[in-house]
Amino acid sequence: MTNGTDDAETGVVGPDRRSRAALRGLTSAQVAERVARGEVNDVPVRSSRSAADIIRGNVFTRFNAILGVLFLIILVVGPLRDGLFGFVIIANTFIGIIQELRAKQTLDSLALIGEARPMVRRDGIAAPLSTSQIVLGDVIELGPGDKCAVDGEVVEADGLEIDESLLTGEADPVLKEPGDPVMSGSFVVAGGGAFTATKVGREAYAAALAEEASRFTLVHSELRSGISQILKYVTWMMIPVAIGLIISQLYVQQHDWREAVRRMVGGIVPMVPEGLVLLTSVAFAIGVIRLGRKQCLVQELPAIEGLARVNVVCLDKTGTLTEGGMDVTELRTLGGAEEAYVRRVLAVLGSADPRPNASLQAIVDAYPLDGELNGERWRCTRALPFSSARKYSGATLEEPGDTGSTWLLGAPDVLLPPGHPELAEVDALGAQGLRVLLLARTTRGLDDPVVGSDVTPTALVVLEQRLRGDAADTLRYFARQEVAAKVISGDNAVSVGAVAAKLELPGAQHPVDARRLPPERDAMAAALESGSVFGRVTPQQKRDMVGALQSRGHNVAMTGDGVNDVLALKDADIGVSMGSGSEATRAVAQIVLLDNSFSSLPSVVAEGRRVIGNITRVSNLFLTKTVYSVLVALLVVIWRVPYPFLPRHLTLLSSLTIGVPAFFLALAPNTERAKLHFVRRVMRFALPMGIVTGVATFACYLMARHCYAGAGALAAETSVATLTLFLISMWVLAIVARPYTWWRVLLVAAMGLAFVVVLATPRLQTFFTLKLVGAQAPWTAVAIAVVAAAVLEAIWRWIDRRPA
Known part of the structure; x- marks a missing residue:
């Protein structure tokens, strides 16, 4: 509430101040x-990276550098068909850039709307x-x-x-x-x-x-940090394996240096999960675009992932469960006060604040100034603005006849002492979900630190809040997903509980007055875990509540739209602000719901689950390839045999069993609940799957070496090993693609058919140097692959039964 200014038309006269x-x-x-x-406020835009940063981030990566060098080596030693992986890298890079630029365009346009x-x-x-x-x-x-x-x-x-x-x-x-x-x-x-x-x-x-x-603490992304950790280890493994391979092929096998280099590159390239980083970026970018269509501004990309991991959502009632507007339903005078006089006081109080909050705006609408004063001149000589910490506002008015009085308007249970007779009436109204403000007169000055004590109640202003139509469905969604909802509000606890009860929030029948909460973090956390509705919460308490829940290992999301929510929004794992909220809340929140729709939150959770579930799924594919590639390379060095594959073979296999299917799987719908320990879960799958695949493939290769001799033997051995590796990798893909849908079955079948086309087409046979010779070795390869697939299936069933 601010001081009024001289205004002959309204009849409200403000104090003297500096001339406008x-x-x-x-x-x-x-x-x-x-x-x-150039003295303009030209500052960096926080909504997204610049186009130059996006291009640099996608081009200058660790693995682009490694694979780029290997591609240049192949260009020197030839033939070009062994450098197919280089063109895949170029395509991946362009896809990543295009998708991130699309996401940037979406973010920037939304940021402009919410600016x-x-x-x-x-x-x-x-x-x-x-x-x-x-x-x-x-x-x-x-x-x-x-x-x-x-x-x-x-x-x-x-x-x-x-x-x-x-x-x-x-x-x-x-x-x-x-x-x-x-x-x-x-x-x-x-x-x-x-x-x-x-x-x-x-x-x-x-x-x-x-x-x-x-x-602005960046949201922690377990996916990105986990992938970075994995890639760091892969990078260090590549160096000794590359040295071992080049020595083995050049000096032990006495290969021509060009052939030795080709075989070395063939061993190194599949170790690089080059598409994993791309698909992670693309999945986040697509998520941003999808949410942008729903008017949801994601200010930090990993926030999509973060909200999917949340298990506690702290909700501010006003602006989240209820709409911003309110309506005055009743005015109850107290102590024999005249209703006409009270209406005049309320009209002047409302007019004195040029930017009223929702409660005061309802009073302004109900008691317009022009109709109340009837030509009388009132003077507002001093004002005390509303504060979330105080829970009341005030003003000193000089009434006609030079009689002055100081008025307070705010929470009855804050202005009145415990046990005051009027509080019973306030509680009864609050139990109906109504909001009540007390208009009281005080003899103290507004600058008195205890101005809110020893007041004379004059009237109760009863306000009705407008429930959001989508709030009940959203709360039921969180309950089904085992996400606990905690309503944390500065309003009267009984009133907040009544509103929450109308929305069928479990535990709403037992609201807690936050003024009675223990200050100790552990005790507060215990009270928060057992309760669902908390009223009379100060801004600092909201922050403390978030910290208490986090101390118990909870991932906490906080929603809000007012300045009293800023501190809690900033400290929460994920802050969600309404688009109509204050500028301060939008600035610190990671997610802004521009259409003010609480029902958008399930979409964000679902998008996060899609990203987490799908990236985990495709990571299983990429890391399985890394494990078997490292294992085969080590076995080649130990057994001192030629490396069985050329780069072209592994590029073909990677494309059919990993690259193409992973792209579709990464963008598919996925409603699995987000789980923690990304690296542990991925490696728990990739290590046994990769070891079985690598051992079976190498065993088949050794078998083929005994079946073929003379000119073209190495090509025949490679073809048999490639067949085995393909069949086993297809079973890994079949496991990862579960649960099956029609399009996933079609995807797996299409990859298998594509490999058959390569084997059946003479030109493709020649291009990829793939030709199955005889019947014994190929059918033995099929038998080995079937046994390996059975072992993989048993391992998968064991893994699936055990918690991560």
Whole structure:
């Protein structure tokens, strides 16, 4: 609530303050001069990486470098058909770039829709502008929930309280007066005012850069960190294996150096899970695009994964379970107060705040100023803005006849002492899901620290909240997915419980007043785990609650739309803000629901599960290939035999049994619940599968060496080994593709048919140097593959029965 200004038409007269004529803001000519000098707030866009970063990130990767060098080696030693993997890398890189650019386009367009537009005063007129249009010297107006876009100096302040905790760590809001500095990144929790921009663009951004890292903690991605860990180990394994292979083929087998290099490259290339990183990026990018179509802005890509792993969702009632608007349903006067007089007081209180919250806006709508004062002149001499920590606002009014009084409007259970007779009536109304505000008179001054004590209740304002139509279905979805929902609100606990009960939230019948919660973290966590609804929660308590739940190992998501939610949103594993929420909440949240639809959250969870489940699925394929490739290479060195494959053979097998099917599997629907320990689960599958595949393939190769002799023997041995490896890899693919759907069966069958076409087409036989000679060795290879497939099936069934 801010002081009123002189207004003959409304009859409300505000106190004297600095002339607005002196604070008309810059003129259009001054703005043009500053733009020409480059004094514009040109700061990096947080929504997505630049196009150049995307291209660099996809081109200059560790494995592109490794495979690029191997491709250049093949270009030197020839033939080009052994360098097919190089063209696959190029295709993968372009696919990754295109998909990320599409995701960037989606993110940028959504970020533009949800972009904060501060009120900037120019030529005496305040108008919303993009933050990038602010210039040095602009006068920027502030109200509750606004974030300071640039550094500046306060020029107007009406009870202006700014929270700088995200920058300084200081939890208490700072009362600002004209001349005080404001920092970019801080936000208004109460009151209003204006400030002049003193630092813009890179200068202001650099001033807060150190705090930015701690303020916006990137979402942890177990998928990305797990894949990076795996790739690091693979890189180190490749070096000794490559040395062993080149020595074995060049000196032990006495191969021509060109042939030795080809065989070495053939052994190294399949160790590289080059498509795994691509598919992870593509899966995240496709997720962003899909969610973007539902007006869901994902400000940090791994947040899709993070929300899918959440097992506790903390919900703010107002703006999440209920819509932002409210309606006054009843006015109950107390202590013999005249209703007409009370309506006048409420009208003046409402008019004194140019940016009322939802509760006060309902009062403004119910008691318009013009119809209440009947020509009488009232003066608002001092105002105390509403604060989530205080739970009330106030104003000192000079009424007609020079009689002054100080009024407070806020939570009855905060303003009245425990056991007060009026609280029983408040509880009865709250039990119906209604919100109640108390209008009370006080003899203390607004600057008194205990102004809220010893008040005289004058009236109860009964408000009805509008439930979101989609809230009940969303809560039922979380219950089915075993995600615990905790309603954490600053409102009266009984009222919040009644609202939650209407939405059929389990445990809503036993709401808890947060003022009675133990401050110790363990005790608080125990209370949170047993309860579902908590009322009268302060902003700091919300933050403490998130921390208490996290201390018990829970992955916590926090939803909210008001400034009282900012601290909790920042500390939660995933912060979700409504698009209509304050600028500060949108800034710290990882996910913004631009259409304010609570029902969008299940879509985000489902998208995250699709990404996690599918990347885990295709990782099994890629890492199985890495394991058997390393094993075959080591067995070749130990047995001192020629390496059985050329690069072209493994490129063909990788494409048919991994590359093409993995692309479809990575983007398919997947409703499996997200599980922890990604690396452990993938390696638990890949190690035994890879070992069985590698041993069976090498055994078949040794068998073939006894069946063939003379010219062309190595090509025949390679063809038999390739057949075995293909059949076993197809069974691995068949296991990974489960549970079967019509398109998955068709996918596996199409890959098998493609290999048959290669074996049956003379030109393709020649190109890939694949030709099965005789009947004994090929059928023996089939028999070995069948036995290996049976072993793989048994291993899979054992793995599937045991928890990860």
